[in-house]
Amino acid sequence: MRIAKYALVVILFSLLLSGCGKNVTLYKQAKKLYEAGNYEAALTANAQSLLIKADYKKAQELLKNIYPKAVKSRKDNIAKIQAREESDMWDLLVPEYQGLVNIFDTMADLPRLVHPKTKEVFRYDREDYYPQLKESRTNAAAYHYQKGVDIALQSDDPDNQKQAALEFKKAMDFDANYKDVKVRYEQARRMAVKRIAILAFEDKTGDRNRYGGIPDMLESKIVSSLINDKSAAEFMEIISRERIDTVLKEQELSASGLVDESSVAKFGQILGAHEILSGKILKVEVQPSRVSSQQLKESKTIEIEQGDAETDPNDEDDDTPALKLKQDIQVLYTTYTKEASVHITASYEIVDVTTGRIKVQDTYTGTYTWSDTWARKDSGDDRALTPAAKALIAKSEPFPPSESEMVSQAIENLIQQFIEQIKRYVK
Secondary structure, eight states: OHHHHHHHHHHHHHHHHHHHHHHHHHHHHHHHHHHTTOHHHHHHHHHHHHHHOTTOHHHHHHHHHHHHHHHHHHHHHHHHHHHHOOTTHHHHHHHHHHHHHHHHHHHHTSOOOBOTTTOOBOOOOOOOOHHHHHHHHHHHHHHHHHHHHHHHHHOOOHHHHHHHHHHHHHHHHHOTTSTTHHHHHHHHHHHHOEEEEEOOOEEOSSOTTTTSOHHHHHHHHHHHHHHTOHHHHTTEEEOOHHHHHHHHHHTTOOGGGOOSHHHHHHHHHHHTOSEEEEEEEEEEEEEEEEEEEEEEEEEEEEEEEEOOTTSOTTOTTOOOOOEEEEEEEEEEEEEEEEEEEEEEEEEEEEEETTTOOEEEEEEEEEEEEEEEEEEEEEEEOGGGOOHHHHHHHHSOOOOOOOHHHHHHHHHHHHHHHHHHHHHHHHO
């Protein structure tokens, strides 16, 4: 029983010490933030310190400096924004009023603070900025709502409706229930959706299917990535491969037969697409493994023991102390570096079906490089080798991945570049 009580005391004391340590750490963090002018972050850290130990004198005194400056900083920002009276005024006011609300919420969570020496109670003027925050949110929502309505009425063009939908979406960010903003957003979004046909990439390398059908891999990966990205699919619909193949067959065409913007646009109109994405594999460069070498030398000074010249080495009773001599040793070894790489270059373009104009085009190169190093001893004393050199010498000669594996990795790199660019476009 006595042992159990002792263990409990030790645990409680350990918890107390860990709490005090955290308390001090938070205070020091708050002080650094305050000195850097980051008042709200300082307030948060200092408040956490006081929640652990409410009578911590240093944290209480720091709070007296942090709190008024945090409030003043936000109020000054609000005054500047209101003085400008610009169109995005309410958008800018929302985070400022939210900051004030957060400051007073942080203060409200603190316990009653009494200075441990003077017994003075910490007091501050509490202000409620929830009404101003709500008003700012409502006015910001109203601004973007009306902007969306005005844009939507200008034209039924998908690009125009997309801008309207984005304005309605901003309005919902400020007030999700403002008037009929959800209905307006969905109407504009549906009208903004573009139907895009992604054609199989054309192989211009002259090595058709040598590397497992690069064009088909590019097309299928781009399609699947776009379809599975909700943000990209918000204003986009991918026309199925089956539909594309059916129309090509009906028109007695092939994707490679669509050689210019006008033929692509005509095919897109028949397909019912707004835009067509097509591309070409321009070059596949496979650099087979090659080896470079470099001879290195490492030196070391070691101590060796040498007995007295007159001492018989077979005499076990001889107590003559051994002499320690220094000796310089060295070793020569060669490092070998084997390298291999693949570079695949491809281009793409997106054509507007209505106008026949290219809306965007670019060229990218997907790369995969492999290298590895090993070494072999040439001559000298092994004892001069560093641990790193020993490891290289003990290492077996490495071999690169197969050509098809390297090509596959380069394709993945190329696909990621294409997808990132296309997503930026459709978003």
